[in-house]
Amino acid sequence: MKTTRVIDLVPHIVLIAGVLIFAYPIYVTLIGSTWDSGTIGRGGLPLWPGGQGAANYAQAWAGEAGDRAMYTPVRTMMLNSLVMALSIALGKIAISILSAYAVAFFRFPLRMAFFWLIFITLMLPVEVRIIPTYKVVADLGLINTYAGLAIPLIASATATLLFRQFFLTIPDELLEAAKIDGAGPVRFLIDVVLPLSRTNIAALFVILFIYGWNQYLWPLLVTSSGDMETIVTGITKMIGTGESANDWHIIMATTVLAMLPPVAVVVLMQRWFVKGLVDSEK
């Protein structure tokens, strides 16, 4: 009785086309990372893998000189990116939980003033205060340090608002019971609030890790030495002006390695990722 009409196939065709548009550049990069720079530079990259993969990745990872230039080893850049991403994600979560806890569970003078102070940071993305922020970091002697990479980015109005919102849903009865049992605010935070916030923390962590890993303008400004290079800025420095005579095989292998951690996080933690994304925009 049921026959497949051509019109029923249209959504599939469009969706598959969409999937291919997103997958094709990745596929090309994967393939490119297994050929030699000459093949890529001549524009003769085939659609199937070559035999240079292991050598290319080893070369990129260790930072051995390419045919044309020396690069910061990918292992150094990956480590820098990892430290930066983790510091930003965990730092943002930690200081946002503390400040949201203060705003939600205490009554004290200037409470709303502090709340607005934190809120204002929403309107001051790093891009609009580049030079003065750079100057502050330079004056503090934090250029080319992990602290300089991460700390200026860890203030977070979004995360604070999110946690505050969630803390306000914790029933008063729970708080009263804890008080009767003689639990102080610190005890209550550690034993009740943090365990209740687990899913929120996990969801937010996924989003913030990607945010941290993908930072571009800020690392470009505050790192000048090769051993503090992060991988995303490192790639564009390797490419330079994009002439055909480049160590394309190393660049493509580096690009694949740069994409791996954030893509793995999204694919493996898809549920939390979608929750975190939708929550943090409320």
Add this chain to the structure above:
Amino acid sequence: MQRRVTFDNRLLPYLLLAPQVAVTLVFFIWPAAQAIWQSVHLQDAFGIRSEFVWFENFTHVLGDPNYLDTLKVTIVFSVAVTVLAMGVALLLAVLADSKIKGARAYKTLLIWPYALAPAVAAVLWMFIFNPDIGSFGRALRALGYDWDYRLNGGQALVMVIMAASWKQVSYNFIFFLAGLQAIPRSVIEAASIDGAGPVRRFWTITFPLLSPTTFFLLVVDMVYAFFETFGTIHALTQGGPGKATETLIFRVYQDGVVNNDLGGSSAQSVILMVIVIALTAVQFRFVERKVHYA
């Protein structure tokens, strides 16, 4: 909003707020204040003396035909990125939301580009459209089309628009899909029974009910196109050729970091702050509406 029951501790709340407030003051408020201060001062070449010049820096910036060109590029770029990213995402979301086999697989295969940095997305596009090494770039040339975005300003603008939208589709897709799934099936089925076809159902029911999501994404995509695409442009074209792909944010960087023009760059920063504040205000007005809507 405040809870009925609270802890009564005098010092502790301030200690809890201290880290967040310290970071905010040192790295946000102070630099922003500096930018505003610098925007109304003129510094000598050694940065020793500075003179209060009222709005001279602003009139200088706004009177510069180059700046107005940059503004034009920014508007074309932002509108194109927003329309493309939202249009494609809405189409894919509507299809993935319909009762279709493999909807979950499509979803997974469409959301992961969110994880890519704008600069990495730009690099991937370069691998394909570079006139020397990219397959499409070479194909275009082989067809006799004079394709080289490194020399042709219009092509460069198309390149950065495509790379920036490509990366943003997944984000919009996630939100459109969530928005679609929140629309009650019964409404759509009722229209179906009344004899409305799929296209008519979409425009008279789905699209209006989706408007809070659409409006929200409109603001988010504008902010993305304005600020976060710095990496796309820096990696792909460096604002060139000429100034064909120079957006406002790229210019602040160029004037402040590369050309070391403090007053002009600060005035531009202040102009950008006004734009962000306006966009944020619009967004929050909308959030209020969404609360009523829900």
